[in-house]
Amino acid sequence: MIKKYYQKVQEQLENTFNKETNVMQKVSEVIADKINDGGVVYLFGCGHSHILTEEVFYRAGGLAPIYPILIDELMLHQGGAASSQKERKNRYVRPLLAEYSITKKDVLIVISTSGINPVPIDVALYGKEHGAVTVALTSTAYAEQQPSRHEDGLYLKDVCDYTIDNHVQVGDAMLSNSDTGIRFAPSSSVIVISILQAILAEVTDLLIKTGQVPPVFLSGNITGSDEHNKKLLDIYGKKVPLLIKNME
DSSP: OHHHHHHHHHHHHHHHHHHHHHHHHHHHHHHHHHHHTTOOEEEEESTHHHHHHHHTSSOTTSBSOEEEEOOGGGSGGGOHHHHHHHHTOTTOSGGGGTTOOOOTTOEEEEEOSSOOSHHHHHHHHHHHHTTOEEEEEEOHHHHHHSOOOSTTOOOHHHHSSEEEEOOOOTTSEEEEOTTTOOEEEEOHHHHHHHHHHHHHHHHHHHHHHTTSOOOBOOOTTSTTHHHHHHHHHHHHTTTOGGGTTTOO
């Protein structure tokens, strides 16, 4: 199963990058332009998808103007099943977004592999209303096979400016046991992390090509990094308060 999982992930990554590189390139160019204009990249996801927003936040080798929208009751540490229940609620999330100053200078990436639940869709709609460029990271297969749970019958892919299909199959699990028919071994996290890191790598390169030094954090475990990172925190701490929250 170890080898099978590796092979399946390889196949899915190759398929996804072959089919989605063009839109990933367009999104990278938009993000680079927005960062050049003083903007921020917001990311949102519920349940396990919230983990993917943290993957690129305050990361060694990662960009500084990254702002994950972390709402406790939609994350796993407040209860796994409860987070799923709340994700399905219409008109639930809007009051919880008030603290995020999303503007037309920004990009909002919403991650939901199913793309059928109201909360991620409403977050994307909120971002559009505030002028941000919106990006869906989702599996369009769900829209073809599963009904929307949004009160207006919307899917995440329908409400965003750009859609990147992660090509995850419905149910996510890639492997199965022939004796029982049980399916297991999800792939969405591996695929989405690869998409996000590839996009931000391209963004960083595009920023370098404009002649500027990109705002990239260094590992806190190498000599001299604290001084470098402090400069970035001083610059971006006001735009991304989560970077400096609870600092002494």
